[in-house]
Amino acid sequence: MKIAIVGATGEVGRMMMTCLEERSIKLEALDLYATAKSQGTMLYYLDHPIKVQELTEESLLKHYDYVFFAAGGGVARSFAQIAMDSSELVIDNSSAFRRDERIPLVVPQINADLLSGYQGLVANPNCSTIQMVLPLAVLDREYGLKKVIVSTYQAVSGSGYKGIQTLQSQRQGSKLKGVYPEIIDQNVIPQIGVFLDNGYSNEEEKMHFETRKILRKEHIAISATTVRVPVLYGHSLSVYAEFERAIELSEAAEKLSQADAIKYHENSYITPLSIGTSNASHVCRLRYGVDSFSLNFWNVGHNVRIGAAANAINIMCAHAIQAGKISSSV
Numbered sequence: 001m002k003i004a005i006v007g008a009t010g011e012v013g014r015m016m017m018t019c020l021e022e023r024s025i026k027l028e029a030l031d032l033y034a035t036a037k038s039q040g041t042m043l044y045y046l047d048h049p050i051k052v053q054e055l056t057e058e059s060l061l062k063h064y065d066y067v068f069f070a071a072g073g074g075v076a077r078s079f080a081q082i083a084m085d086s087s088e089l090v091i092d093n094s095s096a097f098r099r100d101e102r103i104p105l106v107v108p109q110i111n112a113d114l115l116s117g118y119q120g121l122v123a124n125p126n127c128s129t130i131q132m133v134l135p136l137a138v139l140d141r142e143y144g145l146k147k148v149i150v151s152t153y154q155a156v157s158g159s160g161y162k163g164i165q166t167l168q169s170q171r172q173g174s175k176l177k178g179v180y181p182e183i184i185d186q187n188v189i190p191q192i193g194v195f196l197d198n199g200y201s202n203e204e205e206k207m208h209f210e211t212r213k214i215l216r217k218e219h220i221a222i223s224a225t226t227v228r229v230p231v232l233y234g235h236s237l238s239v240y241a242e243f244e245r246a247i248e249l250s251e252a253a254e255k256l257s258q259a260d261a262i263k264y265h266e267n268s269y270i271t272p273l274s275i276g277t278s279n280a281s282h283v284c285r286l287r288y289g290v291d292s293f294s295l296n297f298w299n300v301g302h303n304v305r306i307g308a309a310a311n312a313i314n315i316m317c318a319h320a321i322q323a324g325k326i327s328s329s330v
């Protein structure tokens, strides 16, 4: 397969290369694009050196099987159409196209059916949303999801490499706020993105809209509070969910522990530091909420892996298997 990664020098772009390596996917070509500043930077795929090229319109006139965009919404809006016209599938990590009704928003364990015979652009959902909808989809199938109230504790790598640089430089004494509205070191900031007229931030609205779209349930009541914390990698979520049918706690735990891409922890809890390089959505501290129709759980996922790169590669693999480009054992 021929693949291009736009934004290859960023957090998500680099992790996509790692995830491709981990899946041992054989590639005929892997072209890496970023800004002029990164032109000539050497990155390695399975020990093969690949020079990063400056992204231009001409770069994307080549035919690729899959073009990944991990360079923000502006770049996707400017360049994705060119890639769509000449390549088979574009997978975009930004929020630019997620609300478009014609664009599939895919977590393959939940809605891979949307990829069947599809060409064009697929949107990769928001990081916190991906890790949360994986367990919610399992519980929804059993008990009928009605309402979600979630608070997030999101790592600085969710803001890309500049978020990491900001925290690290503050830890070394810098008093500059960097990419955040307040100092993030030794702090907790209840703002991710910009605030809208209704009092929610656009990051919170992403969780509202995307959860309903992925689960194909417009009527779900959902309220998110998204918070930045001084953690390098790994988003944590405190999730409260209400259902139509009464829940047997041990049965819910059993369903979660059997589900693909979920790691259920029965008698222990998990933290961002302890997930390591896992691509799973980790669920622990499962308990009843206010009654037997509701649940609380703690949910941790690696934001750059399951929250971005690993899900993007899963989308590619699901599409490539359906299209007969790779075998189902990958």
Ligand SMILES: NC(=O)c1ccc[n+]([C@@H]2O[C@H](COP(=O)([O-])OP(=O)(O)OC[C@H]3O[C@@H](n4cnc5c(N)ncnc54)[C@H](OP(=O)(O)O)[C@@H]3O)[C@@H](O)[C@H]2O)c1
Pocket (backbone or CB within 6 Å): 006, 007, 008, 009, 010, 011, 012, 013, 033, 034, 035, 036, 037, 038, 055, 069, 070, 071, 072, 073, 075, 093, 094, 095, 125, 126, 127, 157, 158, 159, 160, 161, 162, 303, 304, 307, 308
């Ligand atoms: N980080 C996460 O946890 C996460 C999770 C889900 C979704 N996302 C989304 O994924 C995308 C990438 O995020 P990230 O965290 O990887 O950001 P990042 O670390 O800041 O990396 C951004 C990448 O985009 C490249 N880029 C920026 N402007 C460009 C342009 N005009 N032309 C070509 N390349 C350009 C940068 O190249 P240079 O290095 O040359 O500047 C870099 O490779 C964003 O849309 C983000 O919202 C991120």
